[in-house]
Amino acid sequence: MMKMSSTKTLLTGNHAVAWGARLARPKFIACYPITPQTPILEKLTDFHMAGELDAEILTPESEHSAMAACISASLTGVRVFTATSCQGLLLMHEMLHYASGARAPIVMFNVNRTVASPWAFWPDQTDSVSQRDTGWIQLYSESGQESLDSVMQAFRIAEQVVNPVLVNQDAFYISHALEPVEVPAQETVDRYLPPFHPEHVLDPERGESLGNVVSPEMFCQHRKDIGQAMQLAIAVAQESDAEWERLVGRGYGIIEPYCCEGAELVIVTMGSMCGTVRHTVDEMRARGRSVGLLKVRLFRPFPVEAVRDALAGIPDVLVLDRNFSPGTGGVLHQELKSALYGMTDAPRMHGYLAGVGGVNVPPGKIEEFVDQVRRNEPAIHSVWTG
Amino acid sequence: MLEIIIHGRGGQGAQTAGNLLAQAFFREGKQVQSFATYGGARRGTPVNSMIRIDDKPIRLRCDIERADAILCFDRSLLDARLLHWADRDTMIVVNSAGLRENYSSLGDYRIYPIDGVALSQDHELGRIVNSALLGAFCCLLGSPALDTMSTTILEAAPVKQKRNVAACRAGFEAAMRQFVRNEPIREAEAR
Numbered sequence: 154m155m156k157m158s159s160t161k162t163l164l165t166g167n168h169a170v171a172w173g174a175r176l177a178r179p180k181f182i183a184c185y186p187i188t189p190q191t192p193i194l195e196k197l198t199d200f201h202m203a204g205e206l207d208a209e210i211l212t213p214e215s216e217h218s219a220m221a222a223c224i225s226a227s228l229t230g231v232r233v234f235t236a237t238s239c240q241g242l243l244l245m246h247e248m249l250h251y252a253s254g255a256r257a258p259i260v261m262f263n264v265n266r267t268v269a270s271p272w273a274f275w276p277d278q279t280d281s282v283s284q285r286d287t288g289w290i291q292l293y294s295e296s297g298q299e300s301l302d303s304v305m306q307a308f309r310i311a312e313q314v315v316n317p318v319l320v321n322q323d324a325f326y327i328s329h330a331l332e333p334v335e336v337p338a339q340e341t342v343d344r345y346l347p348p349f350h351p352e353h354v355l356d357p358e359r360g361e362s363l364g365n366v367v368s369p370e371m372f373c374q375h376r377k378d379i380g381q382a383m384q385l386a387i388a389v390a391q392e393s394d395a396e397w398e399r400l401v402g403r404g405y406g407i408i409e410p411y412c413c414e415g416a417e418l419v420i421v422t423m424g425s426m427c428g429t430v431r432h433t434v435d436e437m438r439a440r441g442r443s444v445g446l447l448k449v450r451l452f453r454p455f456p457v458e459a460v461r462d463a464l465a466g467i468p469d470v471l472v473l474d475r476n477f478s479p480g481t482g483g484v485l486h487q488e489l490k491s492a493l494y495g496m497t498d499a500p501r502m503h504g505y506l507a508g509v510g511g512v513n514v515p516p517g518k519i520e521e522f523v524d525q526v527r528r529n530e531p532a533i534h535s536v537w538t539g
Numbered sequence: 540m541l542e543i544i545i546h547g548r549g550g551q552g553a554q555t556a557g558n559l560l561a562q563a564f565f566r567e568g569k570q571v572q573s574f575a576t577y578g579g580a581r582r583g584t585p586v587n588s589m590i591r592i593d594d595k596p597i598r599l600r601c602d603i604e605r606a607d608a609i610l611c612f613d614r615s616l617l618d619a620r621l622l623h624w625a626d627r628d629t630m631i632v633v634n635s636a637g638l639r640e641n642y643s644s645l646g647d648y649r650i651y652p653i654d655g656v657a658l659s660q661d662h663e664l665g666r667i668v669n670s671a672l673l674g675a676f677c678c679l680l681g682s683p684a685l686d687t688m689s690t691t692i693l694e695a696a697p698v699k700q701k702r703n704v705a706a707c708r709a710g711f712e713a714a715m716r717q718f719v720r721n722e723p724i725r726e727a728e729a730r
Contacts, residue, residue, distance in 0.1 A: 163558075163561065163562055163565050163571070295600075323600070325574055325575065325576050326574060326600040326601070327600070329574050329575050330572055330573065330574035330600075331558050331561055331562075331571070331572070331573040331574065332571065332572045332573075332597070333565065333570065333571070425600035426600060427600075428598040428599060428600040429598070429599050429600050429601045431598045432598045432599050513601050513602040513604075514601055515599075515601045515602065515604050516599070516601075517604070
């Protein structure tokens with residue numbers, strides 16, 4: 154491993170994301186401000202003003218237009234970054250499908266926030282999990298450091314599989330949390346992310362076109378291609394993480410089993426709550442309780458095989474969902490049930506809606522959930538917690 | 540792990556104070572996490588800044604449930620709702636010209652009133668009280684060191700850096716005089 158100088162400093166999650174974007178050297182950024190994402194855009198424009206970010210920054214009239222501009226720019230063959238949150242992400246919804254259909258390898262950062270109505274600003278992942286069918290690769294981060302590192306990895310994944318990537322962090326607990334973050338050296342990032350030169354670009358000199366009217370068979374074939382790119386993304390995400398770890402010493406995996414060996418119960422969750430569960434697992438293990446954490450970092454494509462391997466032989470699994478799909482329950486709970494379906498000796502699966510709307514989930518509550526789960530038969534549907 | 544809540548009204552600088560305190564502890568080699576929670580903060584509405592300090596990396600991503608120390612920027616916010624985060628051991632510093640005895644009706648709590656407004660006005664800082672209160676808070680908490688806090692303020696304050704540092708030192712001294720050395724409060728201070 155070649156050592157290059159990095160700097161450890163105090164950054165909020167949002168500023169860590171802006172640093173990640175700056176280091177990736179995007180050529181185009183179209184972005185619309187929204188609480189709690191705004192500090193990302195503010196920091197990027199600070200970098201731009203100081204001459205430290207050589208990108209065109211466009212601030213259009215809406216998120217829908219921002220994503221439309223990102224798609225067009227990406228198709229001309231330049232590296233593109235944007236960031237948003239909740240209502241903004243949802244306003245982009247139509248364009249999200251378009252971006253993956255157009256195979257535009259954009260990297261977008263989303264700060265998870267409650268979806269209106271009613272109006273609120275608390276952490277809740279319904280905004281992004283509800284975009285699971287748009288063809289975007291999705292990663293969820295546990296810390297500001299991981300957010301910065303994930304932006305690097307997202308560009309590498311996006312450009313290798315030619316598909317857009319959405320990286321997510323929870324509002325406030327990460328976005329507005331000031332904590333020590335190591336900012337890698339530019340040379341390290343340049344070694345990791347070579348200049349972007351896609352095979353197909355919109356260029357008047359070359360006369361290619363994209364997005365024409367097609368036959369059903371052509372459309373179907375196109376969807377199969379996207380599906381294949383998604384399947385490929387699992388291995389590419391693993392490789393991208395391993396290579397980043399080789400360069401900077403920090404890797405996260407596409408999933409992370411923590412203290413799962415011989416565990417009676419494993420808690421599965423995504424995003425900031427992984428940190429609180431990790432803390433709780435350490436405390437409970439110290440008192441002789443055999444519990445573990447399975448952190449799902451790559452949510453799309455859902456790493457079914459890796460999750461099955463990690464949970465094989467575990468008696469009870471508790472899924473904690475900081476999101477709510479009315480009429481279904483917790484989206485991660487649904488994903489886990491689907492992933493483990495038909496597995497021999499599959500774990501008993503308990504799904505709790507915990508932290509929906511930003512409700513506080515401290516270690517004490519997580520311990521209560523574990524005790525409840527050990528006492529009760531699993532319910533078919535997700536269970537509300539207070 | 541040390542868990543601290545700074546409580547104030549939007550615009551009073553509670554979030555800035557939280558970040559300054561975290562920076563000072565970080566400068567002393569500690570692991571820190573400082574975050575604000577607000578439902579779209581507006582000027583005048585209550586806001587919380589939560590700070591965790593530890594020797595090992597902090598993984599918790601949830602609100603503080605019981606604080607080891609509380610710094611309250613506005614005495615009108617020192618009520619049962621704020622005390623929900625406190626117990627008998629919680630060290631509570633409140634920006635107030637009142638006496639400790641004035642707060643005995645709230646229950647058995649360790650409340651230390653510091654006249655942040657008077658201290659700030661002495662240093663021509665108007666109603667910007669965070670430097671003075673941080674000085675007093677560091678004194679009563681026992682860390683970070685006054686010099687670390689002063690250096691952090693000196694580097695971070697956008698304007699009036701020297702006056703802010705002087706207010707921080709004056710806050711430290713006032714807390715030392717009133718509550719550590721237990722010198723009788725002067726009439727001018729007991730406003």
